Amino acid sequence: MRVSHRKRSKYFPYLLLSPTILALLLITIFPLIYGLNLSVRHVILYQLEEGQPFIGLDNFISMLNDPMFFNALNLTSVLVVATVSLELLIGLALALLLNKEFRGAGVVTTALLMPMMMAPIVVGLMWKFMYNYDFGIFQYLLDLIGIPKMLFLGSGSLALPSIIVADIWQWTPFMMLVILAGLRSLPRAPFEAAMIDGASGPRVFADITLPLLKPIILIAVLLRAIDSFKMFDQIFIMTRGGPGIATEVFSMHIYLRAFAYYYVGYATAMALTMLYAVSVIAAPLIKNIESSFESKGT
Amino acid sequence: MAPNAKIGRAFKKGALTLCVTVALVVFLFPIFWMVSTSLKTADQAISNPPVWIFSPTFKNYEDIWAKGLLLPLYNSLVIAASSTILAIALGSLSAYSLARFKFYGSKFTAYWIISTRMAPAIAFVLPIYLMMRNLGLLDTQVSMIIAHTTFNLPLAIWILRGYFAEIPVDMEEAAMMDGCSRMGALFRIVLPVCVSGVVAAAVICFVFSWNEFMYALVLTGVDAKTLPLLVAGVQTQRRIMWGEMTAMGTLVIVPAFIITALLRKHLLRGLAFGAVKG
Amino acid sequence: MRPEATNRLDVANLSESEKKVSRRTFAKYVGGAVAVAAAAAAGYSIYETTKTPPEQTPITTTTTEIAALLVDQPSFRGAAKYTPEFEQQTGIKVNVEFVPYETYLEKIIMDFAAHTGAYDVACLDSIWIGPMGGGGLLEPLKKWLDDPKIAAQVDVGDFLPTHLDLWGTWNGETVALPWTSDVAIMIYNKELFDKEGINYPDPTGQITWDQLHDYAARLTKDTNGDGEIDQYGSALTCIRDDPVYMEFLFRLFPFGGDSFENRKPIFNRPEGVDALQHLLDLRPFCPPGPTAMNWEDTLDLFMNGKIAMIQMWDSLVGDIETPGTSKVAGKCGYCTNPSQKIKAANMAGWTIGISKDSRNKDAAFRYVQWLTSKETVRRLAYEGFVATPARTSLLEDPKIVERAKWLTTTLESLRIGKGPPRMPEYGAFLSIIGKYLSQAVDGTLGPKEALDGAHDEVAAIVK
DSSP, X not given: OHHHHHHHHHHHHHHHHXXXXXXXXXXXXXXXXXXXXXXXXXXXXXXXXXXXXXXXXXXHHHHHHOHHHHHHHHHHHHHHHHHHHHHHHHHHHHHHHHHSOOTTHHHHHHHHTHHHHSOHHHHHHHHHHHHOTTTOHHHHHHHHTTOXXXXXXXXXXXXXXXXXXXXXXXXXXXXHHHHHHHHHTSOSHHHHHHHHHTOOHHHHIIIIIHXXXXXXXXXXHHHHHHHHHTOOHHHHHHTTTOSTTTTOOHHHHHXXXXXXXXXXXXXXXXXXXXXXXXXXXXXXXXXXXHHHHHTOOO | OOHHHHHHHHHHHHHHHHHXXXXXXXXXXXXXXXXXXXXXXXXXHTOSSOOOSOXXXXXXXXXXXXXXXXXXXXXXXXXXXXXXXXXXXXXXXXHHHHHHOOOTTHHHHHHHHHHTTTSOHHHHHHHHHXXXXXXXXXXXXXXXXXXXXXXXXXXXXXXXXXXXXXXXXXXXXXXXXTTOOHHHHIIIIIHHHTHHHHHHHHHHHHHHHHHOOHHHHHHOSSSSOOHHHHHHTTBOSSOBOHHXXXXXXXXXXXXXHHHHHHHHHHHHHOOOSSSTTO | OOOOOSOOOOHHHHHHHHHHHHHHHHHHHHHHHHHHHHXXXXXXXXXXHHHSOOOOOOSSSSOOEEEEEEESSHHHHHHHHHHHHHHHHHOOEEEEEEEOHHHHHHHHHHHHHTTXXXXXXXXXXXXXXXXXXXXXXXXXXXXXXXXXHHHHHXXXXXXXXXXXXXXXXXXXXXXXXXXXXXXEEEEEEHHHHHHHTOOOOOTTOOOBHHHHHHHHHHHOBOSSSXXXXXXXXXXXXXXXXXXXXXXXXXXXXXXXXXXXETTEEOTTSHHHHHHHHHHHHTGGGSOSOGGGOOHHHHHHHHHTTOBSEEEEEGGGGGGGXXXXXXXTTTOEEEEEOOBXXXXXXXXXEEEEEEBTTOSOHHHHHHHHHHHHSXXXXXXXXXXXXXXXXXXXXXXXXXXXXXXXXXXXXXXXHHHTEEOOOXXXXXXXXXXXXXXXXXXXXXXXXXXXXHHHHHHHHHHHHOO
């Protein structure tokens, strides 16, 4: 029985994975090939099916010569780093807070999940409403503490930070949820052992909680970073890339190139580059996650 | 108990309450503001200074109802629920496989799975539109379910994988020595123990699908229209109908909130068995 | 296999409670999934059965169905309201779908360019004729308009000639019929003028930009003494891309400039720089944050009595005279856009066309014909759905004139009006000029720098 068990389990993992692989392949193969094809041609959106001259790597070269490309890259990096790091810190803090047993913890948790439930479009419109110079509630609140009215989305310097704040508001609950669920699945044994040993709160946190949570935290960071990189809906609604080019992040830039300039080939080349860039940047993070899986066993 | 310890405990409790209150205010205020604005008239909504006390009116909701709320609501529900179920079902199998077994290509497969999420939606929109057109699936729920599952599946796999890996192997080993099959071990041991993780993943997938805009715009028309499109329709050229927007925003959040509230118990149950806790 | 865990379990205990719970949770999962699936199936079947429209059998033997994608706008909403009448008259079923303005072009271009043919009838904003025409995506209407009977009913001569010429024609062929007209006019708050003792300009006349500047300076003040300015002389609607370009264009024409000459960009000539400088000089007298303001934001402020003078598209001004919504209803005056060296106004408009890939072109044309017919547009104008019809006869209709107090101004503006450039590359051009103008307005670039920069980028794209 042992032998057949091992023999069966050799293919077993592949069997489990196969439906997923099949599904994903079917859906993503065509877009990938189509995308690669478009990226090496000069394609105008309204002449989609006719007129697709092959231009080799010209799209990619133009991209690297375009200062707007680097502007978008720069803005996006700022966006991703700011949102993910702050969401992680606040989310972790909240998760630890909610992990304690207190009355109404369940209700509070559900309540705190609400921002994440809102459609990005609604969040964008809602914050636009609150940031409004004339009747936005924030102006009123600023007034209460004696600060004069401020221009948020209309200011070149404050537009991106305003969007960052709205994003943090919306997605911190995501971090909180993932980490909280992780905290709840942690085995009690190491904690009880530490308590018997008389270890203090912060030490327990640093030496036991964090290492155990590491894969969960890293996964949450990875997922959030990927999504933050692709942020589109909120920016489309709140500023459409303005004022000037202050919030023309990557997704917005690609969108404009595709649907305003109609340069679909160029836009696809950029999208592919973005895909490549993200996967390269994410690789060390993913490696980290993999290795922390391997060292699990406590 | 020593008086110092008592004060210490009270202080801790006070600090806890303070933090929770601050968090609640920060995260709930915009939602409160949205809901209250939805009950105001157009004038009150944009008045400065803002109106705190007023007599509520449901006109905004009536207007939306007149615009046709039922169908998008129904579509959104079906699409989100279906893609979530698919993602979790397929995803748990795959996540288990990746979490438990070290087989050739496992690392690469995991990497490839998450990389499908890395491309911006724009890159996918045109080809998927063409695919669905060729299959005759434009403006159907099916096309949306397929499109949504493609981004929910990698998400579910990676989240579930993290939780599955937390479970020590010997639990399943023990069960299998008792005569349980691998799959049995997955269903009877791993999933129940990871309930909070599974529910978390499900909630996240549902929410993503519920709120998705880009594919909805391109792949649907009249039949399969979803709620986010209804919301986007609020930005008419003349002016942003803040009243209708907030009302729609409120309505969109309600089902998601209900589902979360219902699943709350599972979310926080954690490990109720005591077994792994030693 | 994973390394051994350090916990040892009591297997016997585990299996008991485990089995019980796992069966329950398993049942919950499976049961839940089945219940959801069943509910979905039931719901969908209910929807399918109730979806069948309770219509009589049509006159023709086969039910022709066409689909129209329209922008969510009062004029088209009105058209949709009366479409069932068209359906009854002709037996053609029309599926009307609405999409917001911002996302309309994407959706329709993808459908047309990919030759999907899901939509037969589309509405076009003036600036979209370039890509749609340039891409050969619209069906020429000649074959129907050549038929004398149809031509008589349509009465092509009744359409505003410039309108038909600029936005309904491409390469000499008529590809779309005019629907409504959009002209930018100046609206001012009579009360605020009275307080300052400024004379009203004539409805068919105007003030100059320099005069506007002076008036705006006088009209910008702190009216309630709290140290903050709460009344502004004018407004700058300078969000990217279309509004900021339009604000520039409002001034470019009167200053004697234009955007292109034979497809060569000329907006950075001295007259262009002067025009832009004049715009920038107006900033202190306009609400802050112009680069975030869109037409609706400016309208909101004007309707709240906060601004004295604005330039606005006449299709959007309906609300201004509605007492419930606007605080300045009945207190507004109208005149054409300010002049400077010459008198000029800005026009735009909507037209309606047919997809080249439509599978029911005849039916589609009949719908377009019905939409743009005098009867339909007249009725929509009477009921307030349409502000400015694109038909000369209707612009002289007394009932319409009475309703639209700004119509005299509109007519004069149409006489002196000019439109935005017509070219397939319009999208790219707008993106570029929008970017540079926006940076000029928010102070990042000087006016000459901005226009020169735009000139260079545009020249590279438009050859």
